[in-house]
Amino acid sequence: MESSRVVYLGQKLFLYAVGFAVAWLVVSAGMHYLDPDRIKAAERKKEIFKRFGRPLVETDAYEVDVIAQDVVNPDDIGVTFDSIGGLEIVKQSLKELVILPLRRPSLFARGKLLGLQKGILLYGPPGTGKTMLAKAIAKEAGAVFINVRIANLMSKWLGDNEKLVSAVFSLAHKLQPSIIFLDEVDSLLSHRRNFEHEASTSIKTEFLAQWDGFSTDQSARVMVLAATNRPWDLDEAALRRLPRAFEVGMPDMMQRASILRVILKDEKVDSGFDYEKLASMCEGYSGSDLLELCKSAAFLPVKELLAKEKSGQITCKLPRALQLADFENILATFTRTKVATTEYKAKRLDGEPEADDQIEFNISDFLKMLSIFSNNAHQNV
Numbered sequence: 001m002e003s004s005r006v007v008y009l010g011q012k013l014f015l016y017a018v019g020f021a022v023a024w025l026v027v028s029a030g031m032h033y034l035d036p037d038r039i040k041a042a043e044r045k046k047e048i049f050k051r052f053g054r055p056l057v058e059t060d061a062y063e064v065d066v067i068a069q070d071v072v073n074p075d076d077i078g079v080t081f082d083s084i085g086g087l088e089i090v091k092q093s094l095k096e097l098v099i100l101p102l103r104r105p106s107l108f109a110r111g112k113l114l115g116l117q118k119g120i121l122l123y124g125p126p127g128t129g130k131t132m133l134a135k136a137i138a139k140e141a142g143a144v145f146i147n148v149r150i151a152n153l154m155s156k157w158l159g160d161n162e163k164l165v166s167a168v169f170s171l172a173h174k175l176q177p178s179i180i181f182l183d184e185v186d187s188l189l190s191h192r193r194n195f196e197h198e199a200s201t202s203i204k205t206e207f208l209a210q211w212d213g214f215s216t217d218q219s220a221r222v223m224v225l226a227a228t229n230r231p232w233d234l235d236e237a238a239l240r241r242l243p244r245a246f247e248v249g250m251p252d253m254m255q256r257a258s259i260l261r262v263i264l265k266d267e268k269v270d271s272g273f274d275y276e277k278l279a280s281m282c283e284g285y286s287g288s289d290l291l292e293l294c295k296s297a298a299f300l301p302v303k304e305l306l307a308k309e310k311s312g313q314i315t316c317k318l319p320r321a322l323q324l325a326d327f328e329n330i331l332a333t334f335t336r337t338k339v340a341t342t343e344y345k346a347k348r349l350d351g352e353p354e355a356d357d358q359i360e361f362n363i364s365d366f367l368k369m370l371s372i373f374s375n376n377a378h379q380n381v
């Protein structure tokens with residue numbers, strides 16, 4: 001009697017376990033196949049492979065993540081080398097070192113001296129066109145362009161970061177020829193700091209290890225392109241892996257004139273507009289400062305038209321063409337963001353530290369103390 005009761009309980013338990021297992025399988029399969037992110041990622045994978053004419057190779061979940069978030073479709077990029085003003089020497093060098101070996105590999109097949117550069121660094125002050133150059137390469141190289149978003153690598157669960165890093169490299173291999181682009185590379189591969197988070201140290205170490213793996217493989221048609229405005233912050237190990245570096249500096253007068261020509265290419269500008277004169281008035285301006293200046297100046301004819309409408313004057317329906325005088329007006333009051341923030345900082349440093357500065361200071365001190373404390377505790381275990 002007792003034994004049949006045990007058998008009955010056993011059977012019941014078994015049935016519960018089977019029921020639970022089946023329900024778990026159904027729910028997880030449903031989540032897997034119906035997850036909108038995963039469906040979107042799978043569609044993006046198909047689109048990218050079709051765009052590059054590559055066969056649909058097997059990819060794991062991490063590689064699909066990289067495809068969904070970081071692989072760039074050149075058709076979505078609006079920048080070409082022609083839309084970058086000045087920087088002629090850098091543009092020419094990048095065409096020879098990157099575009100040509102990717103587009104005409106047969107010219108570089110002989111011997112060991114020629115071939116795709118494994119690492120190139122673009123460095124220079126902010127707003128001078130580094131990211132634009134990378135976009136033009138992505139558009140014109142005909143290679144798969146993986147724009148590694150460092151925040152994406154960091155935001156994953158602990159342990160996943162390293163898998164995502166290795167997925168970037170394995171995917172680049174599978175889809176070669178390919179370019180791995182690291183914008184603001186200093187935020188990933190800077191000198192090691194005392195109070196650095198463990199996750200970012202492990203990402204950095206994994207990245208350097210993976211990078212070594214393919215830079216020694218002569219046949220791999222994979223390169224890393226990096227950009228930074230803080231090259232002095234880069235880790236020695238990263239610099240060693242970027243054997244070619246190009247300075248993307250502040251534009252001189254002639255370069256400013258050609259940037260202005262590019263920016264104003266599709267605008268209505270007075271015939272005989274003196275680009276050189278305007279460029280000479282913009283000493284110390286970067287490409288992005290020039291863009292902001294042009295945006296502000298472009299608004300003046302619109303403002304004028306609205307004012308005339310308001311005062312009842314009959315005007316034509318479209319704003320007049322841009323004139324040099326518009327730029328002179330704007331230049332009289334235009335403060336570049338960098339100059340404005342530097343002046344603001346100087347003003348603030350003159351006085352007492354303000355309340356939120358003090359709070360920031362205290363929080364960062366507190367975090368440092370916590371980190372020392374947890375390190376010590378860790379070492380004592």
Ligand SMILES: Nc1ncnc2c1ncn2[C@@H]1O[C@H](COP(=O)(O)OP(=O)(O)OP(=O)(O)O)[C@@H](O)[C@H]1O
Nearest residue numbers: 084085126127128129130131132229259287288291
């Ligand atoms: N040489 C240039 N020709 C045309 N436009 C330019 C040029 N340089 C900068 N610009 C304008 O400035 C904007 C910012 O440029 P970009 O993002 O390439 O700068 P960056 O060098 O990457 O700066 P950062 O170091 O801050 O990332 C561009 O979107 C473009 O509109």
Ligand SMILES: [Mg+2]
Nearest residue numbers: 130131183227
């Ligand atoms: Mg940039």
